[in-house]
Amino acid sequence: MRTEAFSEVQTGYAVARKPTIWEVLTSEKYFKWTLLIPLLVVLAIFMLYPLLYCAYYSFHQWGMRGEAIYVGAQNYRQLLNDKAFLEALYRTLKVLVICVSCELLIGLGLALLWSREFPGENIVRGLALLPLLVAPLILSLLWNFMFEYDFGAVNLILQALGLNKVYWWSPQRALYTICFITIWQWFPFSTFVLVAGLRSLPRDVFEAAKVDGASPWYTFRRLTLPMLSPLIMIIVVLRTMWLIRLFDPLYGTTRGGVQTELLDWIVYRTAFVYFDIGYGSTMAIFSLVLTIAVCAIMFKMLMRALGGTR
Numbered sequence: 001m002r003t004e005a006f007s008e009v010q011t012g013y014a015v016a017r018k019p020t021i022w023e024v025l026t027s028e029k030y031f032k033w034t035l036l037i038p039l040l041v042v043l044a045i046f047m048l049y050p051l052l053y054c055a056y057y058s059f060h061q062w063g064m065r066g067e068a069i070y071v072g073a074q075n076y077r078q079l080l081n082d083k084a085f086l087e088a089l090y091r092t093l094k095v096l097v098i099c100v101s102c103e104l105l106i107g108l109g110l111a112l113l114w115s116r117e118f119p120g121e122n123i124v125r126g127l128a129l130l131p132l133l134v135a136p137l138i139l140s141l142l143w144n145f146m147f148e149y150d151f152g153a154v155n156l157i158l159q160a161l162g163l164n165k166v167y168w169w170s171p172q173r174a175l176y177t178i179c180f181i182t183i184w185q186w187f188p189f190s191t192f193v194l195v196a197g198l199r200s201l202p203r204d205v206f207e208a209a210k211v212d213g214a215s216p217w218y219t220f221r222r223l224t225l226p227m228l229s230p231l232i233m234i235i236v237v238l239r240t241m242w243l244i245r246l247f248d249p250l251y252g253t254t255r256g257g258v259q260t261e262l263l264d265w266i267v268y269r270t271a272f273v274y275f276d277i278g279y280g281s282t283m284a285i286f287s288l289v290l291t292i293a294v295c296a297i298m299f300k301m302l303m304r305a306l307g308g309t310r
Contacts, residue, residue: 058281075282088266096243098179107190115198131185140252143181174258178249197231233302244291263287
């Protein structure tokens with residue numbers, strides 16, 4: 001597309017004129033960016049504006065009544081000394097480590113079993129995909145019913161096996177029960193990503209290792225894992241972003257009770273239950289900064305993993 005147009009003048013010489021905005025936007029150089037304008041406008045309206053609004057009120061004291069009072073960094077100082085918030089942060093990191101580790105281990109184990117074609121694999125993989133197709137809130141409500149003490153399916157099975165019933169929502173077990181629900185829903189994600197990765201690995205490398213007498217464990221440790229490391233890092237980065245914002249399992253089960261408050265829940269409770277918008281905004285901004293910082297570290301590790309495979 002032309003970015004310059006020429007108009008003939010009476011002298012017979014061609015005189016360059018400045019291109020119009022439309023001509024610039026539709027030029028070959030800028031057209032690909034022009035297509036992004038509608039998306040950028042939508043993001044600015046629905047993401048940038050609320051983010052700036054939240055950042056603004058994080059420096060104010062406001063309970064949705066009267067005028068917002070500017071308090072400077074007081075909310076942030078209070079946050080660093082807030083025992084409830086720090087405990088929620090600790091639980092969030094604990095859930096993050098447990099869920100990511102278990103999902104990766106289960107996903108890698110199943111991926112190794114499913115890396116080769118087998119009879120009925122489409123049926124098995126279709127069934128394994130079902131947890132991902134159910135809304136997290138619906139799934140957490142179902143598991144809440146199944147873990148019910150008197151009539152839940154899990155305790156009925158334990159009784160049928162001659163075992164004692166377990167109070168799954170006790171303060172000592174509730175957080176681990178939520179971890180189980182989260183892992184059960186999301187381990188197929190790790191599995192399918194790693195299955196795709198295993199099937200894309202060059203077979204000649206493994207055949208050469210087998211000819212050289214390498215044991216299966218040596219092959220897995222020295223060949224399979226290093227070549228899968230970029231995919232593993234991608235899974236870790238994505239699941240870290242999602243788990244820091246974990247909310248649905250809490251809403252469908254404990255509602256933040258029995259020592260299960262996580263970051264997103266305490267933000268929700270502060271802002272929309274106690275209507276402390278200023279302090280809730282401070283928590284939300286801190287949560288966002290934490291997510292960005294953790295993901296930046298993970299991204300650097302991913303880039304190193306990608307560089308190591310070249």
